[in-house]
Amino acid sequence: MGNRKMSLSCPMPKLDFDTITMAHGGGGTLTNQLLEQGVFKLLKNDLLDSHHDGAVLPISGPIAFTTDSFVISPIFFPGGNIGELAVNGTINDLAMCGSKPLHLSLAFILEEGLPMTEFWDILVSIKEASEKAGVQIVTGDTKVVEHGKGDKVFINTTGIGTMLPKADIRIQRVQPGDAIIASNCIAAHGISIMSVREGLEFESDILSDTRPLHCPVANIIEKFGPDIHLLKDPTRGGVASVLNEIARDARHGIYLDEKLIPIDDQVKGACEILGLDPLYVANEGVFLAIVAANAADDVAATLREDPACAHAAVIGRVVEDHPTQVVIRSGIGGKRIVNMLVGQQLPRIC
Amino acid sequence: MGNRKMSLSCPMPKLDFDTITMAHGGGGTLTNQLLEQGVFKLLKNDLLDSHHDGAVLPISGPIAFTTDSFVISPIFFPGGNIGELAVNGTINDLAMCGSKPLHLSLAFILEEGLPMTEFWDILVSIKEASEKAGVQIVTGDTKVVEHGKGDKVFINTTGIGTMLPKADIRIQRVQPGDAIIASNCIAAHGISIMSVREGLEFESDILSDTRPLHCPVANIIEKFGPDIHLLKDPTRGGVASVLNEIARDARHGIYLDEKLIPIDDQVKGACEILGLDPLYVANEGVFLAIVAANAADDVAATLREDPACAHAAVIGRVVEDHPTQVVIRSGIGGKRIVNMLVGQQLPRIC
Numbered sequence: 001m002g003n004r005k006m007s008l009s010c011p012m013p014k015l016d017f018d019t020i021t022m023a024h025g026g027g028g029t030l031t032n033q034l035l036e037q038g039v040f041k042l043l044k045n046d047l048l049d050s051h052h053d054g055a056v057l058p059i060s061g062p063i064a065f066t067t068d069s070f071v072i073s074p075i076f077f078p079g080g081n082i083g084e085l086a087v088n089g090t091i092n093d094l095a096m097c098g099s100k101p102l103h104l105s106l107a108f109i110l111e112e113g114l115p116m117t118e119f120w121d122i123l124v125s126i127k128e129a130s131e132k133a134g135v136q137i138v139t140g141d142t143k144v145v146e147h148g149k150g151d152k153v154f155i156n157t158t159g160i161g162t163m164l165p166k167a168d169i170r171i172q173r174v175q176p177g178d179a180i181i182a183s184n185c186i187a188a189h190g191i192s193i194m195s196v197r198e199g200l201e202f203e204s205d206i207l208s209d210t211r212p213l214h215c216p217v218a219n220i221i222e223k224f225g226p227d228i229h230l231l232k233d234p235t236r237g238g239v240a241s242v243l244n245e246i247a248r249d250a251r252h253g254i255y256l257d258e259k260l261i262p263i264d265d266q267v268k269g270a271c272e273i274l275g276l277d278p279l280y281v282a283n284e285g286v287f288l289a290i291v292a293a294n295a296a297d298d299v300a301a302t303l304r305e306d307p308a309c310a311h312a313a314v315i316g317r318v319v320e321d322h323p324t325q326v327v328i329r330s331g332i333g334g335k336r337i338v339n340m341l342v343g344q345q346l347p348r349i350c
Numbered sequence: 351m352g353n354r355k356m357s358l359s360c361p362m363p364k365l366d367f368d369t370i371t372m373a374h375g376g377g378g379t380l381t382n383q384l385l386e387q388g389v390f391k392l393l394k395n396d397l398l399d400s401h402h403d404g405a406v407l408p409i410s411g412p413i414a415f416t417t418d419s420f421v422i423s424p425i426f427f428p429g430g431n432i433g434e435l436a437v438n439g440t441i442n443d444l445a446m447c448g449s450k451p452l453h454l455s456l457a458f459i460l461e462e463g464l465p466m467t468e469f470w471d472i473l474v475s476i477k478e479a480s481e482k483a484g485v486q487i488v489t490g491d492t493k494v495v496e497h498g499k500g501d502k503v504f505i506n507t508t509g510i511g512t513m514l515p516k517a518d519i520r521i522q523r524v525q526p527g528d529a530i531i532a533s534n535c536i537a538a539h540g541i542s543i544m545s546v547r548e549g550l551e552f553e554s555d556i557l558s559d560t561r562p563l564h565c566p567v568a569n570i571i572e573k574f575g576p577d578i579h580l581l582k583d584p585t586r587g588g589v590a591s592v593l594n595e596i597a598r599d600a601r602h603g604i605y606l607d608e609k610l611i612p613i614d615d616q617v618k619g620a621c622e623i624l625g626l627d628p629l630y631v632a633n634e635g636v637f638l639a640i641v642a643a644n645a646a647d648d649v650a651a652t653l654r655e656d657p658a659c660a661h662a663a664v665i666g667r668v669v670e671d672h673p674t675q676v677v678i679r680s681g682i683g684g685k686r687i688v689n690m691l692v693g694q695q696l697p698r699i700c
Binding site: 026029031052054055056057058059060062063065067068070071073093099106109138140141143144149151156158159232235236341342343344345346 | 373377380405407409410413416418420443447449453455488491494508510582583586630692693694697698
């Protein structure tokens with residue numbers, strides 16, 4: 001549990017129980033105690049209606065709507081935990097749609113026997129991540145399954161955002177000539193999880209890159225509007241799989257230049273030791289932007305002004321050649337096809 | 351597996367795999383195959399954007415927003431399965447907010463080894479339930495956990511509905527004198543699950559009452575408007591726990607007349623055999639309406655015109671006496687306090 005942060009700012013209230021039991025999911029007194037004295041108290045805001053079946057939200061429209069269940073193992077990892085990951089992950093999916101994240105739902109599936117201290121730390125992380133990003137948890141659900149029928153905590157977050165007026169993010173807008181920008185160094189999240197799972201120790205800790213990306217996204221949409229053609233965050237399957245999906249759906253080719261792809265030296269070294277291609281390693285705090293060629297350098301420069309995107313770089317372009325395929329020019333000059341991830345590189349990464 | 355319905359209308363496509371594997375959650379080729387040839391193909395609609403991180407919805411507010419994770423065991427039960435339960439459950443939570451359900455997200459946590467035929471049957475039920483209720487599945491997520499780290503299938507559905515113009519559903523509107531209406535016979539869902547778990551056989555099958563309730567709800571809101579003060583569906587914890595929550599939050603007393611509470615004879619008999627109080631048994635297709643006294647009989651009569659509410663009845667009233675407590679007059683005339691469910695009666699009922 002070396003990766004758990006202490007919740008000094010939000011000490012756990014005194015409760016009648018130390019661990020989660022089946023009765024916490026039964027809908028009776030213990031469910032109510034867990035919610036009233038734990039979840040609702042901590043996450044309280046003016047829209048979180050703790051005593052109804054849902055929230056009523058003043059929205060006007062069009063909205064983005066996205067869902068993600070998080071099953072990452074371990075639940076505490078270098079640089080974060082499943083709670084902030086669940087908040088940031090759905091915020092980022094909303095951002096990739098070209099929306100401003102506003103409201104999240106939060107649903108837990110807890111395994112019987114989960115220590116309440118661990119659940120509390122996750123709740124505190126959820127509170128802090130949602131406050132930091134300016135989104136509100138407005139409705140939720142808590143279920144409990146028997147020991148051995150779950151794995152500590154699974155979290156679903158589903159999000160609503162309002163569309164940014166200048167956003168026009170669609171696969172149909174991806175055209176030959178467009179530049180591909182990576183918003184930051186790749187592969188940190190997957191390697192951080194791998195290191196803790198395999199008990200590896202690197203010279204310095206490699207931390208997950210989990211972070212909200214809606215601010216840099218809103219910034220480039222505001223500044224470059226329709227020059228931003230598509231946004232995707234390369235989580236499961238990594239940069240390679242996401243670019244393959246884009247190439248397939250856009251029916252164009254994608255050309256990458258390996259030496260332009262930003263990657264931290266530590267992460268690169270860890271990938272070499274582990275025999276992993278960083279293009280297939282999951283990211284949580286990186287996005288890919290497909291942008292009009294003439295705006296590309298300015299978009300990358302704008303992104304680099306944000307510490308979350310300090311290493312933003314143009315890494316390739318959309319091409320007419322080899323439609324539906326991703327081709328990379330390697331560091332030593334050869335070209336090879338980069339396929340979608342086959343099989344499973346690293347399970348339960350998010 | 352005697353409770354599985356065959357999906358004759360939607361035969362399963364020929365796939366390269368018979369069971370769910372970890373790679374189906376890896377974000378690569380197998381994830382894509384499962385989604386493209388399975389989920390998206392079956393659930394296809396004009397808003398389900400199969401290749402982005404979320405859906406963009408034309409909505410004008412205010413909206414209701416609600417989430418529920420379903421962990422019911424077994425996943426196939428008399429009268430339904432986890433798929434239609436997940437659709438109907440969230441539809442009903444939206445209805446209880448006084449909204450018209452429009453859009454659902456759908457997130458699976460699958461256990462490695464799940465037979466594809468079982469997953470397919472669940473998908474078909476989801477398709478059928480959503481079509482029947484007129485809601486669209488617009489975005490989703492699929493994760494896979496190792497065998498022994500989940501339990502076949504967990505489903506999260508999160509829903510969006512637009513508020514019905516005449517709805518004014520709030521706990522603050524619950525007043526002494528209000529009538530309490532049960533929309534139909536209680537306790538069928540819990541008993542159906544209990545029977546299959548315990549291997550009990552009753553004279554005739556007791557089926558789960560899982561069904562969408564938004565039509566009868568919209569009907570009484572349209573007809574009686576502000577006379578409908580509060581709506582709640584008594585799922586986990588049953589009628590007793592939900593009425594205790596209402597009494598606590600409204601700070602009034604609740605008085606029930608046991609002989610007025612509709613219950614099927616078979617279900618009542620099963621409760622007696624199992625030693626269960628039907629007031630604590632979960633429902634999935636019943637709601638409680640707290641309505642103005644002068645409208646109560648008309649609301650109940652209107653509900654009874656709908657086959658889903660054939661046994662709707664006034665079962666009690668809100669009172670000034672014994673604030674925050676629920677008191678029942680039993681069939682033989684005595685009075686007793688009905689507390690919130692203590693502990694856990696029947697785990698994983700939804």
